[in-house]
Amino acid sequence: MTRPAAAVSNVSLERRAWNIRRKALLMGEVQGQGYIGQALGVADVLATSYFHAMDWRADDPEWEGRDRFYLSIGHYAIALYAALMEAGILPEEELATYGMDDSRMPMSGMASYTPGMEITGGSLGHGLGIAVGAALGLKRKRSDRVVYNLMSDGELGEGSTWEAVMSAVQWKLDNLICLVDFNNQQADGPSRDALAQVPEAPKWEAFGWHAQEVDGxxxxxxxxxxxxxxxxxxxxxxxxxxxxxMCKGVDFLEAREQNHFVRVEPDEWARALDRLEEGKPQ
Known part of the structure; x- marks a missing residue:
């Protein structure tokens, strides 16, 4: 396996994750809103994906030899934009345009607008199916590239997700790695209250997947x-x-009662950045 282009840098993963959190907060401040709780929570997963696991080229986001990263959860776009800026795929100068007219960074991710955004993932429950198709296509092209699909715990309640789960096993897609952000929050409330859920890893294993569960x-x-x-x-x-x-890295937001959309008051954005700064890694 070749190493990602960014691996030549000696910037630590911890610092990469911190940078992603900071960029997401700055974008949230631009609009005064955004799914910042999810962005702060998933920053470590994104840092590991882009700066440890994946192969990509900042100057050629459509390079055929890249690993693919599919964002099934389109409202997490603020988090992925931050990672793409950290990777040099998006210029950081565009940060102040987040969510504005004619911006390349709409509030819900769209592949047609943003370099490095592989799919439009607004309708939840479809990302894994798209990833299955992409992984199968790469297999048929005899490519050794890997497809990563980031999805939410809420999508585990979608029937289309489990159709994709079964299809991936049918086609023996060992080039597909699904990443589930399990923060136990969705629009209707805690995920475990919205739909009865048994322990997740054994369920995926029963379908024929290799499953791991970790502290994200x-x-x-x-x-x-x-x-x-x-x-x-x-x-x-x-x-x-x-x-x-949710809100990992900003203690007063972490301590707030969690829900799908964390409200941040106008005077709290600067405070959140200050608290993040206090935990800045070397």
Missing amino acids: NDLSALVAAFDTARALPEPKPRVIICNTR
């Missing part, structure tokens, strides 16, 4: 899980269930 805010655990998923010899798809904490 523990970079060492994430690195180990990604490495295991890439190295697994069996011809089966892989899933990493990432238990994340």
Whole structure:
């Protein structure tokens, strides 16, 4: 496996994740809103994806030899934009245009607008199906590239997700790694209250996947899980269930009663940036 272009840098994963959080907060401040709780929570998963696991070229986002990253959860776009800026795929100068007319960074991700945004993922429950098709296509082209699909715990209640789960097993898609951001929040309330859920890893295993469940805010655990998923010899798809904490890294937001859309008051954006700064890694 070739290493990602960004691996030549000695910037730590911890610093990458911190940078992603900071950029997401700055974008949220521009609009005064955004799914910032999810962005802060999933930053470690994104840092591990782009700066440890994936192969890509900042100057050629459509390079055929890249690994693919599919954002099924379109409202997480603020988080992916931050990661794409950190990767140099999007210029950081565009940060102040987030969510504005004619911006390349709409509030819900759209592939037609944004370099590095592989799919339009607004209708939840479809991303994994698209990823299955892409992984199968790469197989038929005899490519060794990997498709990563980031989806939400709420999408585990969608029937189309489980059709995709079964299809991936049918086609032995060992080039597909599904990342589930399990923060136990969705629009109707806590995910576990919205639809009865049994322990997730055994369920995926019963369908024929290789499943791991990790602390999604523990970079060492994430690195180990990604490495295991890439190295697994069996011809089966892989899933990493990432238990994340909404608003991770900004303590007063973390302590707030969690819900799908975390409200941040106008005077709290600067305070959030200050609190994040206090935990800045070397």
